[in-house]
Amino acid sequence: MPIVKDMSADSARLIYQRMQLIRKVEEAITIHYREQEMRCPVHLSIGQEAVSAALCAALREHDHVFGSYRGHALYLAKGGDPNAMMAELYGRKTGVAGGKSGSMQLAAPEVGFLCASALVGGTIPIGVGDALAAKLCHSDRVSAILFGDAATEEGVWHEAMNFASLKKLPVIFMCENNFFAVYTHIRERQPDNIHERGAAYAMPGVRVDGNNAEELYNAVSSAVARAREGHGPTLIEARTYRWREHCGPGWDDHLGYRNTEEAKSWMAQCPIKRFERILLDRKIMTVSEMSETEEAAAMQADGAIAFAKASPFPDPSELTHGVYAP
Amino acid sequence: MLHNNAMTREITFHEAICEATLLMMEADKSVFIYGEGVPDPKVIFGSTKGLKERFGDERVFDMPLAEGGMTGVGIGAALAGMRPIMTHQRIDFTLLAMDQIVNHAAKRCYTSGGVQSVPLTIRTIIGRGWGQGSQHSQSLHGFYAHIPGLKVVMPVTPYDAKGLLIASIEDNNPVIFIEHRWLYNLTGHVPEGIYRVPIGSAKVLRAGTDISIVGVSYMVIEALRAAEILAGEGISAEVVDVRSLRPLDGETILQSVGKTGRLIAVDTGWQTSGFCSEIVALTAESLHGKFKCGPRRIGLPECPAPTAPALANHYYPRATEIVRVALEMMERPIHSAIKEHESKVPLDVPDLNFPGPF
Numbered sequence: 001m002p003i004v005k006d007m008s009a010d011s012a013r014l015i016y017q018r019m020q021l022i023r024k025v026e027e028a029i030t031i032h033y034r035e036q037e038m039r040c041p042v043h044l045s046i047g048q049e050a051v052s053a054a055l056c057a058a059l060r061e062h063d064h065v066f067g068s069y070r071g072h073a074l075y076l077a078k079g080g081d082p083n084a085m086m087a088e089l090y091g092r093k094t095g096v097a098g099g100k101s102g103s104m105q106l107a108a109p110e111v112g113f114l115c116a117s118a119l120v121g122g123t124i125p126i127g128v129g130d131a132l133a134a135k136l137c138h139s140d141r142v143s144a145i146l147f148g149d150a151a152t153e154e155g156v157w158h159e160a161m162n163f164a165s166l167k168k169l170p171v172i173f174m175c176e177n178n179f180f181a182v183y184t185h186i187r188e189r190q191p192d193n194i195h196e197r198g199a200a201y202a203m204p205g206v207r208v209d210g211n212n213a214e215e216l217y218n219a220v221s222s223a224v225a226r227a228r229e230g231h232g233p234t235l236i237e238a239r240t241y242r243w244r245e246h247c248g249p250g251w252d253d254h255l256g257y258r259n260t261e262e263a264k265s266w267m268a269q270c271p272i273k274r275f276e277r278i279l280l281d282r283k284i285m286t287v288s289e290m291s292e293t294e295e296a297a298a299m300q301a302d303g304a305i306a307f308a309k310a311s312p313f314p315d316p317s318e319l320t321h322g323v324y325a326p
Numbered sequence: 327m328l329h330n331n332a333m334t335r336e337i338t339f340h341e342a343i344c345e346a347t348l349l350m351m352e353a354d355k356s357v358f359i360y361g362e363g364v365p366d367p368k369v370i371f372g373s374t375k376g377l378k379e380r381f382g383d384e385r386v387f388d389m390p391l392a393e394g395g396m397t398g399v400g401i402g403a404a405l406a407g408m409r410p411i412m413t414h415q416r417i418d419f420t421l422l423a424m425d426q427i428v429n430h431a432a433k434r435c436y437t438s439g440g441v442q443s444v445p446l447t448i449r450t451i452i453g454r455g456w457g458q459g460s461q462h463s464q465s466l467h468g469f470y471a472h473i474p475g476l477k478v479v480m481p482v483t484p485y486d487a488k489g490l491l492i493a494s495i496e497d498n499n500p501v502i503f504i505e506h507r508w509l510y511n512l513t514g515h516v517p518e519g520i521y522r523v524p525i526g527s528a529k530v531l532r533a534g535t536d537i538s539i540v541g542v543s544y545m546v547i548e549a550l551r552a553a554e555i556l557a558g559e560g561i562s563a564e565v566v567d568v569r570s571l572r573p574l575d576g577e578t579i580l581q582s583v584g585k586t587g588r589l590i591a592v593d594t595g596w597q598t599s600g601f602c603s604e605i606v607a608l609t610a611e612s613l614h615g616k617f618k619c620g621p622r623r624i625g626l627p628e629c630p631a632p633t634a635p636a637l638a639n640h641y642y643p644r645a646t647e648i649v650r651v652a653l654e655m656m657e658r659p660i661h662s663a664i665k666e667h668e669s670k671v672p673l674d675v676p677d678l679n680f681p682g683p684f
Contacts, residue, residue, distance in 0.1 A: 064406070095439075097439035100437050109441055109442055115430075115442070117430065125399050126398045126399075126402035126405065128402060129398060132403050133402065136358065143402075159395025159396065163399060323475055325442075
């Protein structure tokens with residue numbers, strides 16, 4: 001597999017900007033969710049920002065991504081409009097799907113985020129089908145599929161891995177292993193060797209530190225190069241950690257389902273803080289540039305909340321529209 | 327029977343399916359076909375014959391036995407602008423793909439705010455008889471017709487098989503295209519070239535004035551036989567082929583039942599919560615007071631399909647059962663003469679030329 005280790009300064013700045021945007025948008029949700037105007041389940045990515053940000057930075061604009069119900073990060077990382085996303089969470093007409101997808105099926109086809117699903121693993125074979133279409137059309141497009149650790153327990157994951165390998169399709173299988181399926185630890189569900197299963201399907205499988213954006217970026221870049229050259233799919237297991245509750249804006253450590261010390265140690269490994277050290281060491285960004293980026297992200301998040309709140313609700317006549325395409 | 331004269335050309339149901347696929351693959355490069363057995367020596371009972379030789383193995387391919395995942399692959403390709411045709415040799419196998427069909431294919435257009443669409447055609451076949459039993463001969467059209475976002479069609483004649491398949495491939499939505507194994511060798515007039523039978527239109531196959539027999543798939547054939555027997559009894563039966571279950575052509579059905587005032591809904595599936603119940607409900611709601619007698623349903627007994635011919639012979643309703651129900655509704659005596667019309671062919675084969683096993 002070709003090894004790519006050349007994160008450009010532009011890519012690094014993009015990753016940082018997107019991580020900050022994800023963090024600020026998710027934090028804005030935690031602040032405003034209690035107002036009960038966002039009336040849909042939300043699954044936040046605070047603590048997991050590096051995975052989506054690095055993945056999308058290593059892709060081209062015309063590449064496609066597929067996600068899960070924990071999809072705000074992927075949406076923002078691929079370049080989705082924060083205003084349209086927040087309006088969707090607020091159930092407004094200006095939402096990216098006009099109030100018909102909510103948070104769990106959030107997508108942005110206009111920037112190549114084709115779909116997400118509230119069903120665990122649901123979009124994995126769909127992403128593979130997108131890659132098949134690229135191959136049939138002789139496009140150099142790559143399809144990246146982001147899913148959680150529990151999705152690797154679903155049958156369709158195995159089916160999709162098998163078919164992608166069989167046809168040597170340009171797919172990046174990106175597993176965001178945060179160790180929990182809701183409140184159930186991975187050790188109660190599977191052998192915790194996700195990356196090793198790439199070998200079973202005759203594709204490279206690598207395990208990376210999911211809170212290290214540079215390591216992620218390099219792994220994805222290598223996989224993308226392999227896919228674009230027609231050598232087929234790659235499985236990447238990125239180990240990371242969810243800070244907030246499984247679903248909702250709060251914390252759930254009081255439930256006692258996870259080791260508080262373990263959670264604290266992961267929070268000490270904040271992907272944003274760690275990347276700031278890399279940026280400073282490499283002299284890619286200065287402290288003040290990073291502060292400006294952070295402030296700009298916060299303003300975008302606040303602007304998205306304001307945009308959503310000021311937007312009209314969909315007209316009831318919209319209810320039965322769009323069930324079928326013309 | 328193949329005649330070269332375009333006006334009278336007759337081909338079989340499976341040849342009509344194959345021809346529709348071939349013409350669409352010629353006309354549109356985004357069409358491809360895959361499924362278990364598509365390019366194998368038996369070519370889905372003849373319905374995919376010659377496609378691999380014509381279009382190559384990129385556009386005509388077999389699949390891993392992964393009904394769920396491979397349905398997702400079709401959805402993804404469709405989202406990316408292709409027009410895939412997926413095939414299943416039995417509709418029972420689609421149960422492995424319910425999540426992808428119901429949660430994903432059927433929802434994508436709506437949950438994208440009408441921006442995206444899934445032009446995926448899923449061809450499936452209902453099996454029957456020769457001991458195929460409970461897992462190879464179910465009629466699951468009612469499941470699919472329940473789901474907004476799916477279109478569901480069940481052609482009966484070779485003409486409709488070709489025209490509806492072309493319409494399905496061209497449709498920008500997921501279409502569940504349900505064939506019946508016993509229709510495969512049925513011959514009928516089929517024009518050459520591309521033509522469409524619009525999805526959402528029923529068809530009156532035989533006009534009548536006394537009683538409406540509204541049916542789907544193979545049961546329409548039994549209904550036509552029943553109408554012929556009833557004609558001998560001086561009863562004029564109208565036979566309506568539903569053809570499209572979702573969207574449903576309520577107008578044609580209501581017009582027929584409104585005219586005759588009598589309804590028998592005949593189904594290849596079970597009655598309870600089944601599609602024939604939908605026909606009864608539709609007419610009951612709209613035609614209150616116009617019924618001359620209570621509507622009736624004819625479907626399968628409330629048990630899975632047995633394998634033994636001795637049991638299967640009591641499982642599938644046939645024309646004479648429709649005739650008996652019609653005579654009851656017309657308050658006419660059910661005389662023994664009906665017995666003469668009972669088929670001499672066992673109920674587990676479509677005709678005496680059928681050698682099994684599938």
